[in-house]
Amino acid sequence: MAQTAVPGAGLPPVVLEPHPSAARPDFQIVPRAGLPIVALVFGLLIAGIAVNTPWPLQFLHVVGGAAWTVIDLFLGFVIGPIMGRLSIPARIEFTTRLMPKMVLIMPTVVTVTLAAGWQLGTKLGTVQSDYYLHGWIVASYIVVGVMAVIALGLLEPANIAVLAELKKRQPDPQVIERLMKRFIFTAGLTGLMQIATLVIMTKLAAG
């Protein structure tokens, strides 16, 4: 029988012969049932940009940004440490249920937030270089840029790769440990960056 272990951040990996009842649940790396929802959200984004009036853009930017910030903070500081303390079967089941959803959710909310935010900023004139809080706007670009490089270069590939590994008949515990550590570490890092985002966005809102 295959040995399987899903480690957590900061804890030693545990390798156990899984009990037959603790077999990995079947899952799709990209949950196809969620694709129509993603298409709908992107359709709303295109419509919002095409209409180019403040309310739909504000709605998309705030909803997307709130989801992005909350998910990053919750994943980095709440879910990550909890995952490290779950039993092995629970960790496997949690991972195979949570991470496929993240494959769809995160790129969607990030795209909606950025595209709607840019359009809104153009509409309101806040992205223009003569805006009186231009320095704060540029700071937000930098924070988002750093988060994007971390998320796209480390977090997203680790997310996909750990799911691909869990799909194998005999997942390699060391591979899963390495990738999960990378995932949880980068999630914590982007969670920290989100605090900077909150500081900047509240300053921009307050004026």
Add this chain to the structure above:
Amino acid sequence: MSARRLPPVTQVGMFSLALSVAGGIYLAAHLPEHVPLAPAIVLLGASALLLAGNVASLARVAGFAWGRFFEVARWALLAYAIIAGLILYSFTRDHISGGPLVVLTLSLVVFAVHVPVLIGFTVARYERGEPDVGAQA
């Protein structure tokens, strides 16, 4: 876990993405004023060179799981091409044109190609040539 030595694709990829993002921030921070394009072009060129170098170094790895790489990377490419297209749509809707639009578009192309390369590489590097459980993703 595979002990073979692989080129630093992830590190180089992240540096390339960082250069691309820096070019985009530089342009965005100056709009709508006239933007000197030279710094953005240099950053984009360096980013594209790193992308080419990454692919070239990976192509020289003997026994790399290219089948798995392309299986993953092609779907990631589709996804990130859509994302890049949406961002580009936002730029064109704002009447960004000329040199800045060309540089931003090429930056998005580098982004939309390099991220799938990183995802495909991260999956394929751990491939051991065994079948998966259940249906394909």
